[in-house]
Amino acid sequence: MSDDPLLRVSALSKFYGPRIGCENVSFDLWPGEVLAIVGESGSGKTTLLNCLSTRLMPSAGSVSYRMRDGEWRDLYHMSEAERRFLMRTDWGFVHQNPADGLRMAVSAGANVGERLMAVGERHYGNIRSTAIDWLGRVEIGPDRIDDQPRAFSGGMRQRLQIARNLVTHPRLVFMDEPTGGLDVSVQARLLDLLRGLVNDLGLAAIVVTHDLAVARLLSRRIIVMKDGHVVESGLTDRVLDDPRAPYTQLLVSSVLAV
Template identity: 45%
Template structure:
């Protein structure tokens, strides 16, 4: 496989489900709740690829399924159905969703990094900034205290966190600093894949710009593949090569980001882009 990541026919539902769920939900019906049984169809029939060094954007309004999608990739959520392959794990042969819990933890700790919208999901706010980075390194099998400390210094410098704050608790940091510590932690083990879920939401405009510049710099220097989830097309435009547009749990459009921005085909994509103007 040339792709570094492939997802096929991913589905995630919340509820008992019924034969009508897929037929009566989605963009054509304007809902993701089944009117027969009340099941929420968060994602359905989602297939995507990410290539080495590529930044893929996933955009859509709240409830479109984009965050659920990325959480299933990081094993925070268990999919209802689907396949997930990573070329960096056993040459992309096994479906990662079929792995044991132990092997999933290994993939998560060695092959991926995650930056959440809410820092308390990605950080231990009562552990020091350096301690958060150390946690990721320890889970990835690095137990040498000196090298862990050295790596933490390197990452905090990279993300413009003063080294004098290394032993401070992130709960006392600003929102922008917390996101930068999250990015440091996610990058600690040099993962081939970085997942970013609404990382600028709730930040001041100037802080957003700093975080986005940092993400672009990391991608440019390290060539890491990224999936960037956002409801904001301006973020997607700044960071991504290709974009997937989601609505009511389905993909409604996908293509090169520039093409989608300049000539959106789906009415929903046109609405999103017009909201920027």
């Protein structure tokens, strides 16, 4: 890992009127590190993810990102165009519902190719061959390159969304319940695939999940949230094997009791 973080989050808060979305969240994320944010529904984890990825403007606090040239930029002081460029190039966002992260009316190859064109690739042959290579990496056959995502199963759509996000070799990927809504057997394959790709590419990732098994498999470090606040954080194995906060103990024991 690099000596310098990739992302610095300081006292981040988001309020919806009197209701707390998240409050006073601070952490650093290093290049190549996978951080899981866990908690039950309504814990604030998705609000936090949307603030980190600039989909939501926070009520207070700051998030700074280290650009490729080493310069630190406050994400909320960047222009809308600069943030959009980051989302197309340096970042990826994997939605729980793949239809939210894909263009359903164009082909699988076009979904992957669009990201390449966003970083300046213009040669049709190169775009198509790279798309075929990436479809193969996510276990989609080359014969499906001209099929639209609407002809794919849920698991295939999610794998296509992952290929679309990773084809530009982003430095940071946000994942919102990436295995939510999938059958258990499909989840297992997808998690195995994700873990391999994240390791191979050296990606940093922030993964929101309510599933502690997903957090354990994918992440090195974990943040546990309840009612918009961080109640515990640390190395994933330590937190899940020896939880200290009563809420984390309850989460872990409820999984064991199933």
